[in-house]
Amino acid sequence: MASSESLWSTLSAPLIRQNPVTLQILGICSALAVTTSLDTALTMAASLTVVVVVAAGVISLIRRHIPSAIRLIIQIIIIASIVIVIDQVLKAWFFELSQRLSVFVSLIATNCIVLGRTESFARSNPPLRSMVDALGSGLGYGLVLVLVGACRELFGMGKLLGMQVLPLAESGGWFTPLGLMLLAPSAFFLLGGLIWALRSIWPEQAEAPEFPPYSRGPTDTGEAR
Amino acid sequence: MADLNPVSLWRRFLATPNDGRAKTLIVAFLVSAICAVLVTGATVVLRPIQAQNRAAEQQARLEALIAAVPGMSDLIAEAGGDALSTLVVDLDAGAAAADVTPETLEAALSDPANWTSLAPADDVAGIGNRPDYAQIYLLRSGDAVSLVILPVVGTGYAGRIQALLALQGDMRTLAGIAVTEQSETPGLGARIEEPLWQQNFAGKQLFDDSGTYRFSVVRGSARTEFEVDGITGATRTSNAIGQMVRFWVGQKGYGPLMAAIRRGEF
Numbered sequence: 001m002a003s004s005e006s007l008w009s010t011l012s013a014p015l016i017r018q019n020p021v022t023l024q025i026l027g028i029c030s031a032l033a034v035t036t037s038l039d040t041a042l043t044m045a046a047s048l049t050v051v052v053v054v055a056a057g058v059i060s061l062i063r064r065h066i067p068s069a070i071r072l073i074i075q076i077i078i079i080a081s082i083v084i085v086i087d088q089v090l091k092a093w094f095f096e097l098s099q100r101l102s103v104f105v106s107l108i109a110t111n112c113i114v115l116g117r118t119e120s121f122a123r124s125n126p127p128l129r130s131m132v133d134a135l136g137s138g139l140g141y142g143l144v145l146v147l148v149g150a151c152r153e154l155f156g157m158g159k160l161l162g163m164q165v166l167p168l169a170e171s172g173g174w175f176t177p178l179g180l181m182l183l184a185p186s187a188f189f190l191l192g193g194l195i196w197a198l199r200s201i202w203p204e205q206a207e208a209p210e211f212p213p214y215s216r217g218p219t220d221t222g223e224a225r
Numbered sequence: 226m227a228d229l230n231p232v233s234l235w236r237r238f239l240a241t242p243n244d245g246r247a248k249t250l251i252v253a254f255l256v257s258a259i260c261a262v263l264v265t266g267a268t269v270v271l272r273p274i275q276a277q278n279r280a281a282e283q284q285a286r287l288e289a290l291i292a293a294v295p296g297m298s299d300l301i302a303e304a305g306g307d308a309l310s311t312l313v314v315d316l317d318a319g320a321a322a323a324d325v326t327p328e329t330l331e332a333a334l335s336d337p338a339n340w341t342s343l344a345p346a347d348d349v350a351g352i353g354n355r356p357d358y359a360q361i362y363l364l365r366s367g368d369a370v371s372l373v374i375l376p377v378v379g380t381g382y383a384g385r386i387q388a389l390l391a392l393q394g395d396m397r398t399l400a401g402i403a404v405t406e407q408s409e410t411p412g413l414g415a416r417i418e419e420p421l422w423q424q425n426f427a428g429k430q431l432f433d434d435s436g437t438y439r440f441s442v443v444r445g446s447a448r449t450e451f452e453v454d455g456i457t458g459a460t461r462t463s464n465a466i467g468q469m470v471r472f473w474v475g476q477k478g479y480g481p482l483m484a485a486i487r488r489g490e491f
Contacts, residue, residue, distance in 0.1 A: 036410075036411040062256075065243065065248075065252060066252065067243045067244050067245075067248055067252055067253075069244060070249055070252070070253055073253070077256055077257060077260050081263050084268075085264065085267040088267045088268055088271045088275070089271065091271070091275045092271040092275050092278070093274070095275075095279075099406075100411070156412055179413070179458055182410065182412030182413060183410070183413070
């Protein structure tokens, strides 16, 4: 069962080790915006996963007939159409959530993960494999979103999925919410910490520094300069 | 004789080289056409459900607003079932609109001629232009108007803020506010949606005894009956709410209407 095994690795590789957010640093923009609470993060992750899987499937189906001169335009058109359809569906059946996600669902169209997977994988692989790969990438993105979203909601509001977990100081408990967690910079901090942790576990993920620091020699301690 | 069988034509088309000019054009056209049909289909099929959602949302906010005004449910019960009347008003005239009804309001507002663009000096709420007609809600007790609910719109930190403003019959006292649409920062500016904050508005005065506008959303905590607490960390959202109220109760907003209600014309 070599093929099913490789399908499994196609699916699982982007979850943690090849995670599109932490390794390739893709899709950061929306990861900042929608992670103020866990439920928006979950909806966004689900929407992105659906978009990337469907887009990869469609593009993989017509991959032999996409003229290379206009391949990016064709991919973008397909992705954008799927995004609009999903946005409309959310507005019709998940009205409250769609109000909170506001423009970010439409911005999936510009999410680098989607175009990245269709351009680098779906364009040269059969539909099933492409969709499995896309599913993995979508779930990997979702995993990071959920982690960051849970941290921000827990420490920013003392809640998880809208339920009070930590009793707030203003209503008699002990927890003072950390307002910074609700602002975009905190997502940078959390993501940075996450990437640091992952690259400490797997040092091979760290990129070589582009500009190596000036070496002052072994005797220099670098103190008080 | 040329082969006109569509299946074999299609096969021949697929077999042409990918980078040929004809294939590039045809593929581009086909993909766009299919996507256009998909998008249009989804929009058209789902629009009624979305409109329903928005209307239900508006209605729910309206009911919540009325329920939150102290003593209001008693008033409604007193006045009997259908006490809240819906009315389209002409903002400049400050009177009921002659030829626009709630049913035709949407059509009227899709005509740019029914909008007034605001000079920068007048445009304190930062909305650019303003509709000439608005649908308001009136509650009467006896002959007098005891409450009006006015839809208002302003520009916040991250986007448009829509709200319903409830005024007591004296047209000076705020009875409440309900934010119906906003896209402010969650946890900070978005706290304008919290009932706890909105409760601050009930009973505040818009004008002092000489009729001068005094109401504002202040930084920190309110000290007078003209002030409402701002939201910490969301100064621009708080200011936007203050400016929105200032605009809509002013001369370019519902000012003429409020004057007419004060004169007892409703």
